[in-house]
Amino acid sequence: MRKSHKATMLALIEQNKQELLKDSEQLQQIEKRVDEKISTQKS
Secondary structure, three states, rough: HHHHHHHHHHHHHHHHHHHHHHHHHHHHHHHHHHHHHHHHOOO
């Protein structure tokens, strides 16, 4: 019982990690776009 619970927790943590990685990639892309917009507006 305890072991399967721990396995479930580890699986959930792994899933959350994957989702966080996707989110951070999307954020980086948004930041790039914002930077590009700012630099084009300045010139």
